[in-house]
Amino acid sequence: MRSQHSPDDIVKSIPQTGFFGHPKGLSTLFFTEFWERFSYYGMRAILLYYMYYEVTQGGLGINQTTANSIMAIYGSLVYMSGIIGGWIADRILGTARTVFYGGILIMIGHIILALPMGITALFTSMAFIVLGTGLLKPNVGxxxxxxxSKKDPRRDSGFSIYYMGINMGAFIAPYIVGTVGETYSFHLGFGIAALGMFIGLVVYVITRRKYLGLAGVNVPNPLTKKEKSTYASVTAAAALIIAVIGWLGFSGGWLTVERVIFFISILGIIIPTVYFIMMFKSKKTTAEERSRLLAYIPLFIAAMMFWAIQEQGSTILATYANERTQLNFLGLELKASWFQSLNPLFIIIFAPVFAWLWTKLGDRQPSVSQKFSFGLIFAGLSFIVMIFPAYFNGTESLVSPLWLVLSFFLVVMGELLLSPVGLSATTKLAPVAFAAQMMSLWNLSNASAQAINAQVVRFYSPETEVVYFGVIGAVAILLGIILLMLSPKLKKFMMGIK
Known part of the structure; x- marks a missing residue:
């Protein structure tokens, strides 16, 4: 068994200055994640259009509603796969090697998508990118x-810089990959996304040993020889069964894309439910921790509702940008994919403002559940405002792009109220025995939301636009108000956690 290095040994092996006063290894991870997000968000900016554009326009000609459902399920699987990535890092490879292999899989996925091989390449590339992102994303963090070190005052600031790298990559990607994909060729755009991941891997490999030292080398809970044999057999058998069922199902015509989507949508509800029940009933969970878990359930439901709206920025609002929006504005020729840059742009601008605000307010700031409530209300408002263009002008005429800008702005205000707070609350409310799994559960709030979205987006069309945005927006606002009313009660269940 490989010897384990102590946290102090790991910190000592890393050059502690050299990147804006932070450890040099932060530059390695900053640029690795920058390029990974560039590749992912660049691909995502044009993937929906590639799916539903006609073959004569360089697309696959998939039904637009089905394409939106596939996008939602794709996003759901990306978040679900983080559970696998965490397990592999903890039990087999360690985080450093897991990140590298994840990047390789992501790059292969984008390369496959860049090849003109039709719908087979689409689903094959998705499998590679889902698995690769699951390996890389949670482990870079x-x-x-x-x-x-645990007491290093630079720690929070370091995570803020790292978070900025994520959003910078996501911000510039639609302008480069989106422009090339929409103007010249979708496949060329996907090729640029693959190049982005390749650059990220090169940065990681060249600087890893020098700047990261022993970081990520440990395998915290390595498999025994017996476990390795058992898991290898189970994995091989499961892969074979899935392959056989898939081949028989698709060749026989009874396993359709719609049925696969429906099955994954159901999993999106079942998996977090099982997680909650397992933790709540565990003998390792104390009575106090059970109380905190009960307080966490409304927060989880609120997060699901929030992400269900926020993630429609890459599906329904992306469709809206392409089909319902004036792309000639103030003498500029806009690309529909560029709107995908609004979310990271607003985060880059306003995240420091929110961080300053919470520091300024100190003990006077809203409680966790109140912040969640306001975040959910902002998300609801981001859909409510999308009612007005159709209500005043009908669905036949194109609308000003400023409506989309306003919608993205409102949902980002909600995200800055809910997302960082949700991460913090998850670590505070987690039972000690399930600290790591609780973080996986938080990520599942997004996976579950997108799994549900795969069914919900089927109800959208220009004709149902007002009802669609109105009902979803109103439900979010109503849930936000209910959560606000429950805040004093939830505070008691949190047992002293603020």
Missing amino acids: SLVGDLY
Whole structure:
């Protein structure tokens, strides 16, 4: 069994200055994640259009409603796969090697998508990118934590810089990949996304040993020889069964894309439910921790509702940008994919403002559940405002792009109220025995939301636009108000956690 290095040994092995006063390893992880997000969000900016554009326009000609459902399920699987990535890092490879292999899989996925091989390439590339992102995404964040000692005052600032790298990559990607994809060729756009991940891997490989030292080398809970044999057999058998069922199902015509989507949508509800029940009933969970878990359930439901709206920025609002929006504005020729840059742009601008505000308010700031409530209300408002263009002008005429800008702005205000707070609350309310799994559960709030979205987006069309945005927006606002009313009660259930 490989020897385990102590946190102090890991920190000592890393050059502690060299990147804006932070450990040099932060630059490695900053640019690795920058390029990974560039590749992912660049691909995502044009993937929906590639799916539903006609073959004569360089697309696959998939029904637009089905394409929106596939996008939602794709996003759901990306978040679900983080559970696998965490397990592999903890039990087999360690975080550093898991990140590398994840990047390789992501790059292969984008390369496959860049080849003109039709719908087979689409689903094959999705499998690679889902698995690769699951390996890379959660473990890069873990590596950032390894750079600092627990008491290092630079720790929170380091995560903020890292978070900025994520959003910078997501911000510029639609302008580059989106423009190339929409103007010249979708496949060329996907090729640029693959190049982005390749650059990220090169940065990681060249600088890893020098700047990351022993970070991510440990395998915290390695498999025994017996477990390795058992898991290898189970994995091989499961892969074979899935392959056989898939081949028989698709060749026989009874396993359709719609049925696969429906099955994954159901999983999106079942998996977090099982997680909650397992933790709540565990003998390792104390009575106090059970009380905190009960307080967490309304927060989880609120997060699901929020992400169900926020993630429609890449499906319904992306469709709206392409089909219902004036793309000639103030003498500028806009691309529909550019609207995908609004979310990271607003986060880059306003995240420091919110961080300053919470510091300024100190003990006077709203409680966790109140912040969630306001975040949910902002998300609801981001859909309510989308009623007005159709209500005043009908659905036949194109609308000003400023409506989309306003909608993205409102949902980002909600995200800054809910997302960072949700991460913090998850760590505070987690039972000690399930600290890591609780973070996986938080990520499942997004996976579950997108799994549900795969069914919900089927109800959207220009004709149902007002009802669609109105009902979803109103439900979010109503849930936000209910959560606000429950805040004093939830505070008691949190047992002293603020």
